Amino acid sequence: MKKYRNVLIAIVVLFLLAGTGCARQQPADDTSASTEGPQLELTLEELASYDGKDGNPAYIAVDGVIYDVSGSSKWTDGEHNGYSAGQDLTETIKGKSPHGVSVLSRMPVVGKIVE
Numbered sequence: 001m002k003k004y005r006n007v008l009i010a011i012v013v014l015f016l017l018a019g020t021g022c023a024r025q026q027p028a029d030d031t032s033a034s035t036e037g038p039q040l041e042l043t044l045e046e047l048a049s050y051d052g053k054d055g056n057p058a059y060i061a062v063d064g065v066i067y068d069v070s071g072s073s074k075w076t077d078g079e080h081n082g083y084s085a086g087q088d089l090t091e092t093i094k095g096k097s098p099h100g101v102s103v104l105s106r107m108p109v110v111g112k113i114v115e
């Protein structure tokens with residue numbers, strides 16, 4: 001009888017362990033990534049209206065990716081060190097800015113440039 005009791009306890013312990021294992025699993029769809037959400041597809045012509053002026057959002061494009069700089073204190077009214085939002089600034093950020101493309105990782109991605 002004692003032998004059966006030990007087997008029963010072992011089964012109960014196994015169930016408990018399996019239960020905590022499941023509870024620790026991460027949810028499958030982690031929505032924390034900044035690239036989540038509907039992505040815009042804009043031509044360069046359409047991008048031009050996202051200039052940060054008259055209440056428009058301020059978007060810039062680099063390597064075909066559109067970033068939203070509206071929330072940046074460095075891009076007030078869509079202007080930054082003589083450059084304006086609403087354009088593809090790939091050449092400028094790579095060739096002329098002191099910081100290069102590394103600052104872009106702080107900006108939300110909102111879409112991509114299409115033909």
Ligand code: HEM
Pocket residue numbers: 060062069071072073074080081083089090092093096097098099103104106107
């Ligand atoms: C000669 C031209 C430029 C100068 C002197 C300049 C200077 C700066 C400085 C001093 C900062 C703040 C320090 C930092 O975050 O590293 C900054 C931030 C930034 N710059 Fe420029 N920049 C220039 C051109 C550009 C261009 C062409 C772009 C866009 C393609 C750009 C995009 C940004 C972004 C996205 C930030 C981060 C803003 C934030 O974190 O709120 N910059 N820039």
